[in-house]
Amino acid sequence: MVSFDSFKPTDGAGPIYVQIVRHIKSEIAAGRTENGDELPSRRVLSALLGINPNTIQKAYRILEDEGIINSHAGAKSYVTVSPELMEALKAELAESELLSSVTALKKVGLTKAEAMELFEKLWERR
Amino acid sequence: MVSFDSFKPTDGAGPIYVQIVRHIKSEIAAGRTENGDELPSRRVLSALLGINPNTIQKAYRILEDEGIINSHAGAKSYVTVSPELMEALKAELAESELLSSVTALKKVGLTKAEAMELFEKLWERR
DNA sequence: CTAACTGTATTATATCAGTAGTACGGTTGT
DNA sequence: ACAACCGTACTACTGATATAATACAGTTAG
Numbered sequence: 001m002v003s004f005d006s007f008k009p010t011d012g013a014g015p016i017y018v019q020i021v022r023h024i025k026s027e028i029a030a031g032r033t034e035n036g037d038e039l040p041s042r043r044v045l046s047a048l049l050g051i052n053p054n055t056i057q058k059a060y061r062i063l064e065d066e067g068i069i070n071s072h073a074g075a076k077s078y079v080t081v082s083p084e085l086m087e088a089l090k091a092e093l094a095e096s097e098l099l100s101s102v103t104a105l106k107k108v109g110l111t112k113a114e115a116m117e118l119f120e121k122l123w124e125r126r
Numbered sequence: 127m128v129s130f131d132s133f134k135p136t137d138g139a140g141p142i143y144v145q146i147v148r149h150i151k152s153e154i155a156a157g158r159t160e161n162g163d164e165l166p167s168r169r170v171l172s173a174l175l176g177i178n179p180n181t182i183q184k185a186y187r188i189l190e191d192e193g194i195i196n197s198h199a200g201a202k203s204y205v206t207v208s209p210e211l212m213e214a215l216k217a218e219l220a221e222s223e224l225l226s227s228v229t230a231l232k233k234v235g236l237t238k239a240e241a242m243e244l245f246e247k248l249w250e251r252r
Numbered sequence: 253c254t255a256a257c258t259g260t261a262t263t264a265t266a267t268c269a270g271t272a273g274t275a276c277g278g279t280t281g282t
Numbered sequence: 283a284c285a286a287c288c289g290t291a292c293t294a295c296t297g298a299t300a301t302a303a304t305a306c307a308g309t310t311a312g
Contacts, residue, residue, distance in 0.1 A: 109156035122225055
């Protein structure tokens with residue numbers, strides 16, 4: 001079963017349905033979710049997260065259009081990812097996350113050394 | 127005059143007025159904009175960026191509330207920042223940018239070494 | 253079989269971001 | 283003084299996001 005333990009929709013981090021899509025992709029990329037894993041039903045997850053079923057459906061629909069999950073009327077939904085897709089997701093998420101930071105930091109005038117020092121410091125911090 | 131040469135409102139990067147606020151803070155943090163610099167008028171900037179004057183007004187209003195710019199009815203608007211505020215902005219922007227990346231990358235399961243290697247690679251890329 | 257669950261679809265409502273148009277009064281250069 | 287700017291304010295409209303309340307048909311376990 002795909003986990004939503006550490007997931008809370010955050011204000012100011014874009015639409016909730018996009019956050020759900022990203023979370024599931026992230027779970028797959030991290031290897032915490034494998035091919036064939038079951039997804040929580042729309043109703044169950046909406047109750048768990050305290051949001052509307054339609055918002056969940058919107059997220060699941062996007063994932064199905066991208067071929068990451070599989071849904072059939074009446075039956076449960078499952079994750080359907082190949083190892084190659086998993087690696088691709090990992091690279092896609094990591095690069096898109098870092099690229100925006102790099103461009104922003106360059107714009108502020110930080111040197112590479114300054115940026116990497118700060119990056120390491122933040123990584124160690126918990 | 128505060129420059130908007132390298133600024134284009136980007137889809138999927140949040141509200142336009144927030145992007146404008148961040149851009150001006152970024153210009154100040156990078157030292158490309160100093161205390162006393164003039165801002166483009168609402169009408170001029172809206173025409174330049176191809177967006178509505180009200181959207182510019184919303185951004186300028188936020189900056190004024192934060193004490194970063196100064197507006198008086200009828201007169202031009204100017205940047206009003208102390209050296210200390212400039213340093214604070216730089217630290218604030220850099221840390222907030224990197225922190226979200228670090229947490230996202232940790233969630234995907236990257237090690238510190240992998241993350242820093244990717245970070246350096248993206249920094250070199252132009 | 254059938255009851256309980258599943259995915260899917262529809263309609264209505266509320267809020268927010270952004271656009272569009274207009275208006276008013278203050279400042280400034282000539 | 284006066285024209286050309288400026289900041290400010292207001293209303294109305296659109297589209298996207300999210301909620302709410304149903305409804306219907308397919309599946310699956312007891």
